[in-house]
Amino acid sequence: MVTYSKIEFLAACASRHVNDRENVFGGTGLPLLAALLAKETHAANANLISEAGFIDAKPRNVPLSVADSRYYYRSSAAIGLIETLGFILQAGRIDVGFLGAAQIDEYGNLNTTYIGDYDSPKVRLPGSGGGNDIASSAKRLIIMMTHDKRKFVKELDHRTSPGHLEGPGSREKWSLVGGGPEVVITDMCQMDFDPETLRIRLASVHPGYSVQDVLDNVMFDLIVPDDVPVTEEPTQHQIDIMHRLDPNGIYLSKGGG
Numbered sequence: 001m002v003t004y005s006k007i008e009f010l011a012a013c014a015s016r017h018v019n020d021r022e023n024v025f026g027g028t029g030l031p032l033l034a035a036l037l038a039k040e041t042h043a044a045n046a047n048l049i050s051e052a053g054f055i056d057a058k059p060r061n062v063p064l065s066v067a068d069s070r071y072y073y074r075s076s077a078a079i080g081l082i083e084t085l086g087f088i089l090q091a092g093r094i095d096v097g098f099l100g101a102a103q104i105d106e107y108g109n110l111n112t113t114y115i116g117d118y119d120s121p122k123v124r125l126p127g128s129g130g131g132n133d134i135a136s137s138a139k140r141l142i143i144m145m146t147h148d149k150r151k152f153v154k155e156l157d158h159r160t161s162p163g164h165l166e167g168p169g170s171r172e173k174w175s176l177v178g179g180g181p182e183v184v185i186t187d188m189c190q191m192d193f194d195p196e197t198l199r200i201r202l203a204s205v206h207p208g209y210s211v212q213d214v215l216d217n218v219m220f221d222l223i224v225p226d227d228v229p230v231t232e233e234p235t236q237h238q239i240d241i242m243h244r245l246d247p248n249g250i251y252l253s254k255g256g257g
Contacts, residue, residue, distance in 0.1 A: 002236050006187040007252055009206065010144060011037060011242060012234035013185045014098070017142050022095035023047045023088070025134055028065055030144055031098030033242060033251050036062065040241045049088065051130050053079040062246050085130060089137050092177040097138030099131055100145050103156050106199050106220040107170075108143065108163025108181035110135065111156040118158070128160050135161035140182040147186035152218035164198035189214045190231055194223050204231040 004012075007030065014034035018024055020043040026035035027050075036059070039046050048057045052067040056076035063070040072078060088094060102125050103111035112131055116122035135141055141163075145151060164180045165171060171180055183203070184191040190203045201223035202214060211228055246252045 002233065002239065004234050004239055005252070008234055008239055008242055010034075010185060010187055011251075012238045013190060013231060014142055014144055015041065015238070016232070017183055017185075018043050018046055018096060021045045021047070023049060023093055025049055025051065025089065025094050025097040025130075025138060027051065027098055027130075028063060028068075029100075030251055031100070031142070033062055033246060034098070034142075034144070036245050037238060037241055040245070041238065049084065049094065051084060052081055053077075053084045055079065055084075061244070062250060064250065085133050089130075089133055090177065092137060092139065094134070094138045094178075096140050096142060097134035097178075098142050098144060099134055099161065101143065101151070101161075103151050103153050104143065104145065104184065104200075105153055105156050105163070106222075107165060107167060108141075108184065108193060108198075108200060109156055109159050109165065110143070110161040110163060111158045112160045113158040115157050121157075131161045135163070135178070135181075137177045138179075140179050143181055143184040145184070145186055147188035147214075147217055149217040149219060152220065154220045164193065167198050168196070188217065191222075197223075199223055201225065202228055204229045206231045207233060 011030050011034045015037040018038035024035050024046050026032040026048050035048055049055055050057055050066045050071045054071040054075045057071045058074040059070045101110035101112055112125050113127050114121035114124050188209050189205045191200050192203045194201045
């Protein structure tokens with residue numbers, strides 16, 4: 001029997017959404033671990049691109065930032081931030097991007113700016129960074145976040161990065177290059193988006209959780225299909241690879257069991 005932590009489960013789930021030969025904006029943290037895991041398993045020819053300009057990166061273990069020199073290892077090229085965001089991302093050449101968020105609404109719009117009132121927020125967050133660029137321009141978006149009812153809100157305190165905005169036709173109205181979010185992966189479930197309404201929809205529940213658990217932890221009307229499968233569990237092979245990529249537990253040690 002394979003044992004795994006919530007963090008290992010999240011990374012394994014996300015890795016399955018990366019396809020071979022795709023251009024991937026992996027960033028840092030769990031998204032990067034997921035992208036590297038995909039390259040080590042089923043997507044060996046995925047092209048990992050760092051915001052800071054490392055192209056076709058093949059780091060031996062996880063970098064700590066998008067400019068970490070570990071990204072240099074066996075990279076095909078090292079260009080600049082402006083060239084990467086402008087010539088590659090904003091030109092529509094990124095197939096899949098990863099983002100996290102403090103809040104998400106039913107159309108996949110994200111808040112990473114502040115919680116509470118603008119003039120006197122409860123919490124100030126890092127802001128957009130390259131998040132808005134990725135959400136606006138990547139062909140599809142994978143969102144990874146811990147599952148907390150306070151994060152799945154009917155109305156964002158601030159819209160930092162666009163999802164499907166107000167629904168069908170919204171992204172086209174604003175001439176956004178990318179296709180918007182495709183999947184939301186939490187430590188409780190996987191969600192996708194209804195193709196007609198573009199509202200968030202339950203896709204699978206992780207082992208140990210029920211559909212009702214998910215419904216109790218969102219603040220909007222989640223679409224629930226008649227048949228909701230159980231999410232595929234990580235394999236021992238995937239877990240072994242993750243620990244080789246993150247031997248010091250920089251990311252794998254977070255979040256507990």
